[in-house]
Amino acid sequence: MLLLFFLTLSEDPIVALSILVHPLRGSAVDIHPSARWQQNGLTVAGGYGLGTGINQLSYPYGLFVDDEQTIYVAEWSNHRIVEWKWGATSGQVVAGGNGQGSETHQLSNPYDVIVDKETESLIICDGLNRRVVRWPHPNGTNGETILSNIDCVGLTMDENGSLYVVDYVKHEVRRYRRGESEGIVVAGGNGGGSGLDQLNGPQYVFVDRDQSVYVSDWSNHRVMKWMEGATQGIVVAGSQGQENGPTPLISPLGVVADQLGTVYVTDGWNDQVIRWAKGATQGTVIVGGNGPGxxxxxLSAPFGLSFDRYGNLYVVDSGNHRLLNKYDSIALHPRFYCIDAHDFELSDDSISRCLHDQS
Structure with a gap:
């Protein structure tokens, strides 16, 4: 499901954020440092249990929110990408949905999706097919493989149209400029490990306006920032050895950074979303943290994370197969949304459960 939590401010709400014009998975989001989120949500997609119906979700993992607040959801178990218009009670299949397979009209366990406005297409991590697919949108019936032999989990695009892809088997993130097929390593690439020049089971990626790369380093329980051209990263949230601290970060997944370098990350193990200010040694729980349920x-194992162009927050919350939201004046109360999936399994670990209930 997708849950929305009201954003409230202790200071002038009008300066809470500025309208964004770049892809929200590829540039910093302007959010007021005093912003806080109310703690209850409302369903905006799914909510009819696990299934294959167009009003249902089944193991959704990644999401993308466009300028019109249309949500694109990668449904791992249904092998499809579904588009949910704002206020809709059911979705529309826009890629895959033709059974599991490797033909051009099929997907096999897709992990993530973004929208490329310049080419009017979706770009999809097609998991078990070990490929990245470009799918015309709207009205596409077949995809085109643009990258192959890659174990893609997360992807994003920067303001220049360069594509960033997480390969969790090679423990690296690669950047592909338009037209490139090889790309270059911009994070990790030195084998799996806990060194500052390494990643271990990376999941999601976010790129800010300076082309700094933020990666959820899943097995190392941290978020790493790699500045453009750097040969090693900086720990900006979590770290090994702090799992028992006052605000532990375990199994980080979705990640976004704002204009101040504050990191927002889903904590898949502790069922919460954490905000981690630049330079801080501990984070602050902004959503969830009340036990799984x-x-x-x-929250119950929150997964993917995204903002819309107004600064509203969406999270894949994977156990209840639905989306929750609350609507209010954008200028005064930007919103938090959360998508619900089901038990996500990577290797042998179940790390995707989700938000429930509807208020």
């Missing part, structure tokens, strides 16, 4: 103030 189905109430509107709870």
């Amino acid at each position: 189905g109430q509107s103030n709870q």
